Amino acid sequence: QLQLQESGPGLVKPSETLSLTCTVSGGSIISSIYYWGWIRQPPGKGLEWIGNIFYSGSTYYNPSLKSRVTISIDTSKTQFSLKLSSVTAADTAVYYCARQGSSSAPINAFDIWGQGTMVTVSS
Amino acid sequence: QSVLTQPPSVSAAPGQKVTISCSGSSSNIGNNYVSWYQQLPGTAPKLLIYDNNKRPSGIPDRFSGSKSGTSATLGITGLQTGDEADYYCGTWDSSLSAEVFGGGTKLAVL
Numbered sequence: 479q480l481q482l483q484e485s486g487p488g489l490v491k492p493s494e495t496l497s498l499t500c501t502v503s504g505g506s507i508i509s510s511i512y513y514w515g516w517i518r519q520p521p522g523k524g525l526e527w528i529g530n531i532f533y534s535g536s537t538y539y540n541p542s543l544k545s546r547v548t549i550s551i552d553t554s555k556t557q558f559s560l561k562l563s564s565v566t567a568a569d570t571a572v573y574y575c576a577r578q579g580s581s582s583a584p585i586n587a588f589d590i591w592g593q594g595t596m597v598t599v600s601s
Numbered sequence: 602q603s604v605l606t607q608p609p610s611v612s613a614a615p616g617q618k619v620t621i622s623c624s625g626s627s628s629n630i631g632n633n634y635v636s637w638y639q640q641l642p643g644t645a646p647k648l649l650i651y652d653n654n655k656r657p658s659g660i661p662d663r664f665s666g667s668k669s670g671t672s673a674t675l676g677i678t679g680l681q682t683g684d685e686a687d688y689y690c691g692t693w694d695s696s697l698s699a700e701v702f703g704g705g706t707k708l709a710v711l
Contacts (some may be wrong), residue, residue, distance in 0.1 A: 515700075517646075524603060525638075525646065525689055527700035540699045574645055578700075587636035587651035588691070594645050 480505035482575050482592035490569075490599050495562045496562040500592060502574030507556045508533045511583040516549060518571040519594075526571075530578060531558055565599045572596050604629060605690055605703035612709040614661075617680050621706045623690030625674040629701055633655045633693045634673050635664055635673040649688075650675060 486498035500514070507514065513530040520526075529539035529550045539547050543562070552560040562569060573595055576588040606624040613619040623635065638646035648657055650666035652672065665676040673690055690703040701709050 483615075524705045525691070525702040527702070538698075541697060542699075553680070579651075582677075585648070585651050585657060586634055587634060587648055588646070589648050589651070591645040591647070 480577065480590055482577065482590060484573060484575050484592045484595040486592065486595060486597070488596055488598060490565055490597060491601050492566055492599055493564055496560070496563050496565050496569060496596070496597055496599070497577075498560045498595065500558050500560075502509050502556045502558075502577075506552050507551065507558070511567055511580050513538070513578040513580060514551065515576050515588065516560045517574045517588070518569075519574070520568075520571040524540055528560065528562075528573075570599045603704040604697070604701040605692070607688075607690060607703035607706045609704070609708045610709065612711050613680050615680050615682060615710055618676065618678045618682055619680060619708065620677075621675040621688050621690075621708070623675070625671050625692065625701075627671060628696035629671075629692050629694040630668065630673055631671040632695060634696050635666065635668055636691045637673075638691065639684075639687045640689065642686070646689060646691075669686075677708070678701045682710050684708060685710050 481503050483501045490496045515530040516528040531537045546563045548561040575592045577590040578588045579585045637650035639649050640646045653668040656665040663678045687705045689705050694701045
């Protein structure tokens with residue numbers, strides 16, 4: 479059964495870069511029908527899509543975050559990563575990684591989620 | 602301000618039925634599939650409905666989805682206390698070129 483697990487620092491200083499990794503286990507990250515994505519949720523607020531990556535390395539970012547976001551993939555380690563630069567307190571949130579089916583997948587949605595990791599931006 | 606509009610909260614008694622609305626526009630709901638997610642307190646979101654009205658394996662048929670024009674609706678019948686959660690709608694927005702979510706609706710089973 480495919481599982482996703484986020485990892486990374488829980489505290490980041492303002493103006494620095496937030497770095498998280500999502501490890502995929504129980505299945506392959508190399509797939510022509512799935513994207514691998516990041517979604518975040520500030521405390522007490524709703525969900526915000528950050529971006530997705532395909533196994534080939536093609537990326538899709540939320541325009542509102544695009545200037546600060548980089549998502550990369552390491553198929554040999556079955557991991558994909560998120561980097562968010564120049565963070566402020568507004569970037570404090572629970573960060574989730576998730577699998578998203580493409581239009582060719584059986585389920586065209588975010589069907590498998592990691593448990594999430596809380597990242598606080600504070601000095 | 603979310604691109605998709607949901608009521609902040611809904612409530613109903615155990616055993617009753619409730620609906621949660623999700624309103625958008627032609628650039629999102631009107632021309633793309635809608636998904637619904639359930640988020641129990643302190644946990645990650647869980648997919649309930651995809652492609653407007655399909656249920657993943659393991660999701661009971663008490664949960665249903667529908668779409669009409671630029672709005673979508675999640676229905677839950679036979680409410681249980683375990684259904685108390687936040688519910689989010691989501692879809693692709695072709696104008697923004699982004700996945701978008703509603704602001705979430707908190708369901709109380711009184």
